[in-house]
Amino acid sequence: MNSPRHNWGNTPWAISFRSKHKALPSHADVVIIGGGFTGLTAAAMVKHLAPEKSVLLLEANEVGNGASGRTGGIVLAESAAGNLPGLGDVLNGYKKILRELNVKTDLELRGVWEIARGPRSMEGKRIHPVHRSPIEWNDSGLVRVVKKVPGGSVDPGKVVTGLARAAVKAGAAIFTRTKVLDVQPGPPLKLHVIHKGKKRTITAGQILQATNAAKLTREAIPGEPKLTFALATAPLSKKHIAELGLASRRPFYSVDLPYLWGRLLKNGRIVFGSGLVPGFDEALPIGNSEQPWSGLEKQSILRGAPLERLNNLEQRVRSLHPVLRKVRITHRWGGPILLTKDFAPIFRRHPKNKNMILLGGYSGHGVALSVYLGRWAAEALLDKRKLPKWNMH
Numbered sequence: 221m222n223s224p225r226h227n228w229g230n231t232p233w234a235i236s237f238r239s240k241h242k243a244l245p246s247h248a249d250v251v252i253i254g255g256g257f258t259g260l261t262a263a264a265m266v267k268h269l270a271p272e273k274s275v276l277l278l279e280a281n282e283v284g285n286g287a288s289g290r291t292g293g294i295v296l297a298e299s300a301a302g303n304l305p306g307l308g309d310v311l312n313g314y315k316k317i318l319r320e321l322n323v324k325t326d327l328e329l330r331g332v333w334e335i336a337r338g339p340r341s342m343e344g345k346r347i348h349p350v351h352r353s354p355i356e357w358n359d360s361g362l363v364r365v366v367k368k369v370p371g372g373s374v375d376p377g378k379v380v381t382g383l384a385r386a387a388v389k390a391g392a393a394i395f396t397r398t399k400v401l402d403v404q405p406g407p408p409l410k411l412h413v414i415h416k417g418k419k420r421t422i423t424a425g426q427i428l429q430a431t432n433a434a435k436l437t438r439e440a441i442p443g444e445p446k447l448t449f450a451l452a453t454a455p456l457s458k459k460h461i462a463e464l465g466l467a468s469r470r471p472f473y474s475v476d477l478p479y480l481w482g483r484l485l486k487n488g489r490i491v492f493g494s495g496l497v498p499g500f501d502e503a504l505p506i507g508n509s510e511q512p513w514s515g516l517e518k519q520s521i522l523r524g525a526p527l528e529r530l531n532n533l534e535q536r537v538r539s540l541h542p543v544l545r546k547v548r549i550t551h552r553w554g555g556p557i558l559l560t561k562d563f564a565p566i567f568r569r570h571p572k573n574k575n576m577i578l579l580g581g582y583s584g585h586g587v588a589l590s591v592y593l594g595r596w597a598a599e600a601l602l603d604k605r606k607l608p609k610w611n612m613h
């Protein structure tokens with residue numbers, strides 16, 4: 221059987237973390253479900269702030285197998301819904317948390333280009349190209365830089381690896397290949413899990429659900445799970461990178477459609493992604509309302525509509541600029557994102573048990589936010605901080 225990692229293709233970075241635990245405990249003070257940026261940060265931070273608490277992180281596959289290991293790694297400020305009441309400075313907070321946990325990530329905060337073809341953004345705002353735009357590409361019109369916004373990039377493999385190691389070093393137990401099948405809100409909080417092919421029950425003082433696009437229960441993290449796509453080129457020469465207008469190493473994303481985002485990697489490869497394509501829902505139904513995740517997990521980028529999307533992205537990339545016409549595409553992959561109704565992340569307590577917190581749904585804008593809110597969740601689990609009031613409706 222293909223694992224989701226295989227179905228969703230391969231990325232140009234590596235995650236080097238293997239969990240070493242053997243005996244799964246039957247209880248923990250804090251259980252974290254999901255080994256992406258959110259869950260790993262929360263696990264590391266709970267132990268960092270309260271070393272006496274037992275922390276158990278359960279990951280269905282390997283750490284980073286969801287969005288975090290497959291992301292573009294473009295570090296953005298605020299949230300997909302802009303600034304939110306009480307959010308604070310996400311970029312500065314991100315930098316501090318990585319430093320606090322001693323995670324080396326190749327973080328560069330040189331700013332991010334917003335690019336566009338037309339005079340209006342998707343939201344209908346008037347936009348115009350900057351004087352002497354460094355980028356001049358062809359993609360349904362002339363694509364140019366319209367604005368520089370705060371942000372930058374990281375190596376996603378290094379972030380996942382570094383956070384997982386920081387969590388283990390602080391004393392958290394990470395169990396991979398351990399899938400949570402169900403959570404009973406209790407009290408007491410009970411998790412039914414499958415570990416080494418056997419069903420087990422674990423009780424928890426508190427739970428953080430950080431499963432992102434994978435839902436455990438229908439009411440858990442509300443949003444639309446989707447698969448989105450990216451590819452990476454073979455390394456380009458400095459000359460070609462300069463000709464493309466990317467010598468500044470700034471990542472870019474389009475503010476009009478068709479959506480296009482990308483960034484340069486340290487080794488000269490360029491990653492391009494297309495975001496969600498219009499009509500995606502009809503072309504690629506994801507699960508159903510009872511089991512939304514099951515469909516997403518079974519999607520393969522190697523056939524059908526996802527393969528078409530990737531082929532289309534590759535064609536677009538080749539047409540962007542003469543430098544890219546014959547470039548070798550070395551990696552192609554997809555990854556899950558969870559779009560929420562108003563693009564604000566879901567960060568709240570479980571309606572039936574306040575000892576369970578739900579966090580996720582960054583709507584494709586979660587590289588810095590997941591880590592930033594993962595720390596906040598750790599503080600909330602330890603009763604050191606209140607949750608924000610973003611999901612009160």
Ligand SMILES: Cc1cc2nc3c(=O)[nH]c(=O)nc-3n(C[C@H](O)[C@H](O)[C@H](O)COP(=O)(O)OP(=O)(O)OC[C@H]3O[C@@H](n4cnc5c(N)ncnc54)[C@H](O)[C@@H]3O)c2cc1C
Nearest residue numbers: 254256257258280286287288291292294400432555586587
């Ligand atoms: C292709 C792509 C490009 C992106 N590019 C950017 C970008 O450039 N900038 C940006 O800001 N954001 C980007 N994003 C979004 C960003 O990557 C995510 O918001 C972020 O990684 C979410 O982290 P997370 O920990 O909440 O979720 P995830 O990384 O998805 O982690 C959830 C984890 O939970 C595990 N899990 C699920 N169900 C269970 C279960 N039942 N039991 C145990 N474990 C379970 C999964 O296996 C997974 O590892 C991108 C996303 C994708 C897919």
